[in-house]
Amino acid sequence: MHISEGILSGGVLIAGWAVTCAGVGVGLKRTDPAKIVRTALLASAFFLASLVHVKIGPGSAHLLLIAPMGIILGWAVFPAVLAALMLQALLFGFGGxxxxxxxxMVMAGSALAVYGVFGRAVRERGSLAMAFIAGVSGVMLAAVFAGICLALSDSGFVNAAKILAVAHIPVALIEGAVTAFLVAWLKKAAPEFLS
Amino acid sequence: MMIFCALCYAFAVSVSSSLYVLLAESILPVILLCRKKFPLPYILKLNVINALMVITLALTWPDLREGLMMGMVIAWRVNIIYVVFAALVFPLGLGAVYSLAMPEKFRVLVILTVRGIFILRDSLDSALVSAKLRAPDAGLMMRLKIFAYVLGSVLIRSANRSERMTQAVELRGGFKGFMQDRKGEAAC
Structure with missing residues (x-):
């Protein structure tokens, strides 16, 4: 889902940074200093889990875990995602x-949207169907946001953006299943985690 | 300052569409390539991905020739930006985070995230190896279920561990003490 360097126009890059700075500002303000350690460790757990490749037929894919991050971290997802992506770039030279x-903005924005729409249903009722839809929506929203950024940079990218969205459908379905299984497990093993 | 200059340079490269301007902007990366050692396998891998991107753009752009040109310009930009970042920013590692004017809360979050990655990496790896040994021929749904359960247990373990770490940070004088420690100044 990473958009590479050199593709986006100046306006989109500046707008992306503006939204991210605003999101990180709100996220940090809403995060209780006593909860910073918890946020950091959960961010590292998600970061590590998203690096694990799941075999699908002859190939493999790594999950994005957008919906679980949004549902568990809430507004803190913005600083957590920025920290994770920054570390990926600085420590492993991956991403720009x-x-x-x-x-x-693409990843955390979609996680936050999932939190806003499905957060209450999943956290309070532990609804598995909602968790599945949240997982699917998280990936598809991120693909749509990335597509919008590409299309705003140059209208020629519209077809590539459509391919990007279609290519993410299998990942979205897998992510939906993982989110539903995760919510079911947390509901049984640690219900306080969702409350 | 170095990071700021590298970001400004990368921004200038990103918005350049003229081939002459891109040629002029390639001078700095060429000098950097001559002066520093670069991981060649990484650059090769980057250009394999670039080649795929050029093909995709050529096939999806309204005009094949225009798409091919656009793809090649982007690939050129990617190489310039990567060399500049690899020479000026990546060697700083985490030092880059400390040198940027960021809120203290965010710096603490980044430091603890790095620490968390090293703390949790082993437990996640061992849980996944154990799951693989117990169910080597599991189908896709079972593998996803196992992955979700492993993720859940790692999340709970990290939340429990964070409580102990928070208490340790508080005992050392809170986050103020935490940052003083990092700067080499005794917290107490």
Whole structure:
């Protein structure tokens, strides 16, 4: 889902950084200083889990875990995603620094949207159907946001953006299943985690 | 300052569409390539991905030739930006985070996230190896279920561990003490 360096226009890059800075500001303000350690450790757990490749037929894919991050972290997802993507760029040389703003906006924005729409249903009722839909929606929203950023940079990217969205459908379905299984497990093993 | 300059340079490269301007902007990466050692396998891998991107753009752009040109310009930009970042920013590692003017809360979050990655990596790896040994021929749904359960247990373990870490940070004088420690100044 990472958008590479050199593709996006100046306006989109600046807008991405503006949205990310605003999101990180609100996220940090809403995060209780006593909860910073918890946020950081949960961010590292999600970061590590998203690096694990799941075999699908002859190939493999790594999950994005957008919906679980949004549902568990809430507004803190913005600083957590920015920290994770920044570390990916600085420690492993993977992903870009200039597009960090847009990539954070795409991932954290969709996680936050999932939190806003499905957060209450999943956290309070532990609804598995809602968790599945949340998982699917998280990936598809991120693909749509990335597509919008590409299309705003140049109208020629519209077809590539459509391919990007279609290519993410299998990942979205898998992510939906993982989110539903995760919610079911947390409901049984640690219900306080969802409350 | 170095990071800021690298970001400004990368921004200038990103918005350039003229081939002459891109040629002029390639001078700095060429000098950097001559002066520093770069991980060649990584650059090769980057250009394999670039080649795929060029093909995709050529096939999806309204005009094949225009799409091919656009793809090649983007690939060129990617190489320039990567070399500049690899030479000026990536060697700083986490030092880059400390040198940027960021809120203290965010710096603490980044430091603890790095620490968390090293703390949790082993437990996640061992849980996944154990699951693989117990169910080597599991179908896709079972593998996803196992992955979700492993993720759940790692999340709970990290939340429990965070409570102990928070208490340790508080005992050392809170986050103020935490940052003083990082700067090499004794917290107490």
């Amino acid at each position: 620094l200039l597009v960090l703003g847009v990539n954070t």
